[in-house]
Amino acid sequence: MKVLVPTAGSTPARQTVEYVVRIARNLQADIVVVQVYLDSHPEPDAREAFDIFSEAAADSGLGVQSRIQRSSIVDTIVSVEQDGKFALILMGASMDVPLEE
Numbered sequence: 001m002k003v004l005v006p007t008a009g010s011t012p013a014r015q016t017v018e019y020v021v022r023i024a025r026n027l028q029a030d031i032v033v034v035q036v037y038l039d040s041h042p043e044p045d046a047r048e049a050f051d052i053f054s055e056a057a058a059d060s061g062l063g064v065q066s067r068i069q070r071s072s073i074v075d076t077i078v079s080v081e082q083d084g085k086f087a088l089i090l091m092g093a094s095m096d097v098p099l100e101e
Contacts, residue, residue, distance in 0.1 A: 001029040004089040005053070006036065006077055012092060013049040020090055021056045029087050030063035036076045042068050 003024045007013050013033075024031050033053050035046045050066040057064045069076050081089060 001027055001087045002032050002084055003027065003029045004032050004034065004077070004081055004084070004086045006034045006073070006089075006091055007049050007053075009035070010045040010048040010052060013052040016090075016092055017052050017056045020053065021060055021062065023088070023090065024057065024062050025060045027087055030065065031057055032065045032067065032080065032084065032086070034067045034069065034076060034080055036073045037068070037070050038072070040070075042070070 003020065005016075005020050007016075020031060031053055033050050035042060035049060037046070046068050050064070054064045067080060069080075071079075077089070077091075
C-alpha cells in the first residue's frame with residue numbers, strides 16, 4: 001500500500017511531513033513523494049523535500065520513493081496514480097504554486 005504526496009518543495013514538506021508520516025504509519029503504507037516542475041529545471045530544493053520525508057519516515061520504518069517530473073501538475077498526479085496502487089493521495093495548497101483549473 002502507498003500514499004501519494006505531491007509537494008511544492010522543502011518549505012511545504014516541512015509543514016506537512018509529520019501529518020503525512022502519521023497517516024502513512026497508521027495505514028502501514030510507503031510514501032511516494034512527487035515534485036512537478038514546469039520550467040526547464042526542477043526547483044533547487046526538490047531533493048531536500050524528498051530528504052525531509054525520507055528522514056521522518058525512516059524513524060517509522062516506512063519506505064519513501066521520489067519522483068521529479070516535468071509536466072503539468074494535474075497530468076503528473078493522474079499519471080503517477082495510475083502507475084501505482086495508492087490507498088490515498090494527500091494534497092495541500094501552496095501560495096507560490098498555481099494549480100491548473
